[in-house]
Structures are given as C-alpha cells and as structure tokens.
Amino acid sequence: MTPNDSEKRQLLSIARETISQGGDQPGKPELQGQPEVFAQQAACFVTLHRNGVLRGCIGSTQAYQPLLEDVIHNAFASAFHDPRFPPVTENELSELKIEISILTPQQRLTVADEADLLRTIRPGIDGLLIRNAQHSATFLPQVWQQLPSPDQFLQHLKRKAGMAPDEWPDDMECFCYQCVEFAE
Numbered sequence: 001m002t003p004n005d006s007e008k009r010q011l012l013s014i015a016r017e018t019i020s021q022g023g024d025q026p027g028k029p030e031l032q033g034q035p036e037v038f039a040q041q042a043a044c045f046v047t048l049h050r051n052g053v054l055r056g057c058i059g060s061t062q063a064y065q066p067l068l069e070d071v072i073h074n075a076f077a078s079a080f081h082d083p084r085f086p087p088v089t090e091n092e093l094s095e096l097k098i099e100i101s102i103l104t105p106q107q108r109l110t111v112a113d114e115a116d117l118l119r120t121i122r123p124g125i126d127g128l129l130i131r132n133a134q135h136s137a138t139f140l141p142q143v144w145q146q147l148p149s150p151d152q153f154l155q156h157l158k159r160k161a162g163m164a165p166d167e168w169p170d171d172m173e174c175f176c177y178q179c180v181e182f183a184e
Contacts, residue, residue, distance in 0.1 A: 001067070001102065001180075003037045008100075008182045010035070014068070015046055015075035015098050016184075019088060022080070038068035045140060045179075046074040047099040050092055056082040061103065061129055061138055061177075071100060099183035101140050103127065106175040114168045118150045126176040128153070130161055132169040137161030141179050 003011060044067065045059025056078035060070055075098070079088040088096065106129060111117040121128055129138040137160040139153065147153040155165045163169070 001037055001040055001042055003035070003067075003102075003180075007035050007037055011038075011068070011071050011100055012098055012182070012184050015071055015100060016093075016096075018072050018075045019048075019079040019096070019098075020093055022090075034068060039066045041065060042067040042070060043103040044070045044074060045101045045103070046071060046078045047101065047140075047142075048078050048088070049097045049099070050095045055092070055096065056085055056088065058082055059101070059103075059140075061106065063103075063105070067102065097184050099142075099181060101142070101179040101181040104178045104180075106177045109174040109176055111174055114154065117174055118154060121150055121153070121176060123148060123150055123153070125178060127179060128157060129175040129177070130154075130157055130163075131173050132171045135161040135163050135169075140181075142181060 041063040043060040043063045045057060047054070048056040058074050058077035058081065060074065063070075065073075079096075081087075109117065109120055111120055124144045125141060127139060127141045127143075130136070137157055139147075139157050139160070143156075144153060147156055158165055158167065
C-alpha cells in the first residue's frame with residue numbers, strides 16, 4: 001500500500017494536528033469521505049525529530065487497524081508516551097519534523113543462527129524484528145543510516161531488546177519488512 005503524494009501530505013498534516021491538539025488521548029477519526037488508502041489496515045511508525053535529533057518514535061509492527069487510525073494513535077504516542085522522552089511541549093511543536101513509515105507485511109526469516117541472519121538481511125532495505133519469549137525489538141530500515149554494518153545493526157537491536165550482544169536464544173524468531181517512508 002502506497003499513498004500518493006497528496007495523501008502523504010495529508011497524513012503528515014493529520015499527524016501534526018494530532019500532536020498540536022495534545023490532550024489525554026487522540027480523537028477517533030472519521031474514515032468516511034477520506035481516501036480509500038486511509039481505511040486499509042496497515043502498520044506504521046511515527047518518528048519525531050527536533051533539530052535533527054530523535055524526539056520520539058512509536059509504531060505498530062502488525063496491521064490491526066485502518067492506516068489513518070494507526071497514524072493518529074502513533075503520532076500521539078510518539079509525542080506524549082515514548083518512555084525515552086518527556087512529553088512534547090507546546091514550545092517544541094514548531095521545531096518538530098514528522099516522519100511516517102508504513103510497513104509492508106513482515107516476512108519470517110528461516111535462519112539457523114546469527115551468522116545466517118547476518119547473511120540474509122539486506123542493509124538499507126530491510127527493517128528487522130527479533131523476538132523470543134522474554135525479549136522483542138525492531139529497527140526500521142532507516143536505522144541502517146546510523147548503523148550501516150549488519151553486525152552493528154544486529155548488536156544494537158539485541159541490546160535494544162534487552163539481550164546480551166553475544167546471546168542467541170534457542171527460541172529466537174526473526175522477521176524482516178520494508179517501509180514506505182515520507183516526512184515533512
């Protein structure tokens with residue numbers, strides 16, 4: 001699913017409006033009269049940057065609601081409920097840059113071990129989700145810009161998940177996906 005340029009601008013505007021309104025929770029959008037793509041179930045992440053520095057990033061890894069609802073929910077959560085950051089203040093709004101990443105459906109990777117995974121993932125293309133019974137984390141494809149080597153990418157992702165860098169649990173599951181990303 002790929003929104004056209006006009007729909008992308010509209011989604012970014014809706015995300016900004018959601019953050020600007022603040023409050024305790026985002027409103028429920030009216031899907032009637034909206035572009036068809038907004039009503040399709042999709043998973044997305046909304047990433048906020050302030051002066052080029054990450055300020056919030058929350059998203060869904062599985063499609064479970066219409067794209068428009070996912071964008072609104074994740075824009076609000078990125079601004080006010082990312083546990084790594086204090087809530088966005090009104091004074092910061094004009095300095096925020098909003099980015100939306102719409103995820104393709106995840107593909108399970110059948111890998112025997114870490115070395116096999118490192119040979120399988122495609123730098124700059126694939127987002128990666130790793131999980132086992134105790135831990136889970138994902139990196140969007142954009143993270144390759146900061147961590148360009150597969151080994152670095154995976155070590156940081158394992159750390160994000162709460163795993164030791166040399167850990168490879170017997171119940172490890174790996175999934176890749178790609179993103180349609182656009183920003184203000």
